[in-house]
Amino acid sequence: MTAQTPPQTPNPKKDTNIIHWYEHTGIADIALVGGKNASLGEMISKMAADGIRVPTGFATNAQLYRDFLSQNDLDGPIAAHLDGLLQGTENLAQTGFAIRKMISKGEFTEIQKQAIEQAYQQLCTRIGCENVSVAVRSSATAEDLPEASFAGQQESYLNITGIDDLLEACRQCFASLYTDRAIIYRQEQGFSHQQVALSVGVQQMIESEAAGVMFSLDTENGFPDVVMINGAWGLGETIVKGSVTPDRFMVYKPLLEQREFRPLIEKQAGSKLQKMIYSSSAQEPTLIVATDESERSSLVLSDDEVLSLSRWAVKIERHYGCPMDMEWAKDSRSKQLYIVQARPETVESLKDTAVLMSYKLKGKSRVLLEGASVGSAIATGEVFKILSPDDIEQFPDGAILVTERTDPDWVPLMRKASGIITDTGGPTSHAAIVSRELKVPAIVGTENATQVLNNGKEITLSCAGGAVGKVYEGILEFETEQVNLDDIPHTKTDIMINAAMPDGIFRWWQLPVSGIGLTRIEFIISSQICVHPMALVHPERISDPVTKDKIARLTSGYQHQPDYFVENLALGVGKIAASQYPKPVIVRMSDFKSNEYRGLLGGDFFEINEENPMLGLRGASRYYHPLYREAFKLECQAIVKAREEMGFDNIIVMIPFCRTTGEADRVLDVMAEAGLKRGVNGLQVYVMCEIPSNVILADQFATRFDGFSIGSNDLTQLVLGIDRDSAELKPLFDARDEAVKSMIAQVIKVAHQYGCKVGICGQAPSDHPEFAEFLVDCGIDSISLNPDSVAKASQHIARAEKRLN
Incomplete structure (x- = not known):
């Protein structure tokens, strides 16, 4: 790579000054005060009117660093050591240590000391505190650039007080320009070592009650319409270093400016074991x-604070014109929020968005661990545990690194790994940030990977399932597919996708689809809520103390237990709706069978035993039944919250397994009682077409609903009288059977006569081109597919449309 030369044309009028106050500095001054300080100055000088608070401070001129090396006769020795590294006569550790030691022993001139001391005293006067505590941060002239972040390459020093400690911190910042990881990073980015200089930022220290990191996009997939916030108690270093598993929040940006909405789509508590x-x-x-139990169980930010920070993120992104990586802090005394750093995001925002990589496991085995996934790839290999980067020489290429956490000193080791697993950390920890940049799949925050996984154990690390990464026992086969989005043809028939889980839904934001044709909320209930909703409405009916205790722990922080269900279901549905907003997202209300409901926490106390749950109390019949009516109203309240409070009016409600028109009327009445009335606030209600009665009486169902969605599996089962799970009858179970196709053609024709739309969700159009042609010939409005089938199915549908035309 050709060496890049960082900006070297500072303002000549400013260049002779040792000290530059942030309010007189801006982004044009990177060559003068480095990227970090230039960005802080830009926000203070240009964004205060937007209400964004940034702690005040000053920066030393980058020329001071050059003068420091020159007056201490260090330029020649530094060049000699770097040449030794290049020639192979020194290794990286020897070179870095020798240069850092020389710089640390250097001395400032009296003029330089005096300038820094006067600025520090002036800062103390401004704040009204003698020997004010400051954060002393390194700010390189090739740093926080849109094409190279250099994040974490140089050091910061916190809670520094007094001029002597401040001068020592400045020396250590200068020395940190030659940490091992900084040397490697500059070499890989093509920056000449001695053309990079360093400014020191001296910023009022916020005694943080809580702090964290914020991105103006989703760092796992580049989805640009969200703000992602991580937070923990105390100073923010624990998050950056990855020593805690933080709280996680996500907000949908396009609805933020409409103040009547609160588009917070994710709230996830981290363990936060220390601060x-x-x-x-x-x-x-x-x-x-260590944190106490109250701190571990409490979120570090209120909803209002999350929304305020997110609005700041949008303004900062808009000002800089690119996705941003920011750090925030909440003052323990004033309780005010501050932005303490901002830099361009340099991984996801620079990816090729025209190509989508898809990974899929071909088998399954026992799940050993779960944590936050980094990336969407899969890795296999043997475990190799390391607790110190000093042991890098022992690490075999291609092994899966297992450790407590990483910091910038681990980067050379991380490059050798095929995958990374840590005990602590979140999606914005050092391990996560570096893994993304290295394109190495990682699972962070597993809590106990170093205890569960032993050296030499064969495992599969999968980040392909969304936000939750899983570690499987053994080496599992997997397949990868690269989809060029430009090759997906446009079709007259709307192509939609099926969505089950909020986690990972943003992986598919680039797909050129017309929305989501099927979202099953039972998956959100079983995986994220875990409690039978009636157990929250009637806790007095639960006699088992163990079950009571588990529910109490899950719902801690909620004054009324049913609110736990409503909020978490609304968050899950809202996140899915956000992935396609403003395109339609069809949300099917719960369709568990009684045996499946019994598997939820507390379900044994509320479910009946049925001989044939598939044809029993399921779908619409539950919603008005005394055994579930109150729980169904909670489902409705969650949809109201997602549509009207969060702002996702693209949500369409769908009723499953509705046997009769009388049943439809009863369900619509219960929905209206709960605040979901068809036609009010634009609400559309669809019905699943999966029972022969839905087809036979399609004209009557069409007057009660706005659309139909054909459930081909249940419809095939009930038309042909075949148990869909029967292995012996599997050859007969085929949606292409003439009887099933006749039903499908009939409902499409009748529905269109009454102005209703008709879609279908299932794999048949993807697996069978002739079935896709049949649906197109019938005039179906939409076909909803699993996301990884869109590319292939779109080709089938486009060819069918072409033949029919």
Whole structure:
């Protein structure tokens, strides 16, 4: 790679000044004060009117660093060591250590000391505090650029007080320009070492009650319409270093400016087992302490604070003109929020969005661990545990690295790994950020990977299932597919996708589809809520103390237990709706069978035993039944919250397994009682067409609903009288049977006569081109597919349309 030369044309009028206050500095001054300081100055000088608070401070001129090296006669020795590294006479560790040691022993001139001391005293006067505590941050002249972030390559020093400690911190910042990871990073990015200079930022220290990281896109897939926030108690270093598993929040940006909406689509509590706080010791200005039970169980930000930070993120992104990576803090005294850093995001925002990589496991085995997934890839290999980067030489190429956490010193080791698993950390921890940049799949925040996984154990690390990554026992086969989105043809028939889980839904944001044709909320209930809703409405009916305790722990923080169900279902549905907004998202109300409901926590106390649950109390018949009516109203309340409070009016409600028109009327009445009335606030209600009665009486169902969605599996089962799960009758179970096709053609014809839309959800159009042609010939409005089938099915449908025309 050709060496890049960072900007070297500072304003000559400013260049002679050692100190530059943030309010007189902006993004044009990167060559003068480095990327980090230029960005802080830009926000203070240009964005205060937007209400964005940034702690005040000053920066040293990058020329001070050059003068420091020159006056201490260090340029020649540094060049010699770098040449030794290039020639192979020194290794990386030797070179970095030798250069850092030389710089650390350098001295400032009296003029330089005086300039820094005067600025520090002026800062103390401004804040009204003697020996104010400051954060001392490195800011390189080739840093926080849109094409190269250099994040974490140089050091920061927190809770520094007094001029002597400040000068020492400045020296250590200068030295950190030659950490091992910084040397490697510059080489890989093509930056000449000695053309990069370093400014030191001295910023008022926020004594954080809580702090964290914020991105103006989804860092796992580049979805641009969300703000992602991570937070933990105390100072923010624990998140950046990955020593805690933080809380996670996500907000949908396009609805933020409409103040009547609160589009918070994810709230997930992290374990937050420890926090970093101020120390009174000059030798150790910060220390790590354990959090208490209350802190671990509480979210670090209120909904209002999450929304406020997200609005700031949107304004900052708009000002800079690119996706941003920001750090925030909440002051423990004033309770005010601050932005303490902002830089361009340099991984997802630079990816080729025309190509979509898809990974799929071909087998399954026992799940050993779960954590936050980084990326969407799959890796297999043997476990190799390392607790210190000093052991890098022992690590075999291609092994899966298992460790407690990583920091920037681990980067050379991480490059050798095929996958990475950590005990602690979140999606914005060091391990996650570097893994994305290296394109190495990782699972972070597993809590106990170093205890569960032993050296040499063969495992499969999968990030292909969404936000939750899983570690499987053994080496599992998997397949990859690269889809060029430009090759997916446009079709007259709307192509939609099926969605089950909120986690990972943003993986498919690039697909050129017309919305979501089927979202099954029972998957959200079983995987994210876990409790039978009637157990929350009537906890007095639960006699088992163990079950009571589990429910109490899940619902802690909620004054009324049913609110736990409503909020978490609304978050899940809202996140799915956000992935396609404003395109339609059809949400099917719960369709568990009684045996499946019994598997939920507390379900044994509310479910009946049925001989044939497939044809028993399921779908619409539950919604007005005394055994479930109150729970169905909670489902409706969640949809109201997602549509009217969060703002996702693209949600269409769908009723499954509705046997009769009388049943349809009763269900619509219960929905209206719960605040979901067809036609009010634009609400559309669809019905699943999966029972012969739905076809036979299609004209009557069409007057009660706005659309039909054909459930080909149940319709085939009931038309042919075949148990869909029967292995012996599998050859007969075929949606292409003439009887089934006759039903499908009939309902499409009748529905269209009454102005209703008709769609179908299932794999048959993807697996069987002739079935796709049949549906197109019938004039079906939409075909909803699993996302990984869209490319192939679109080709079938386009060819069918072409032949028919």
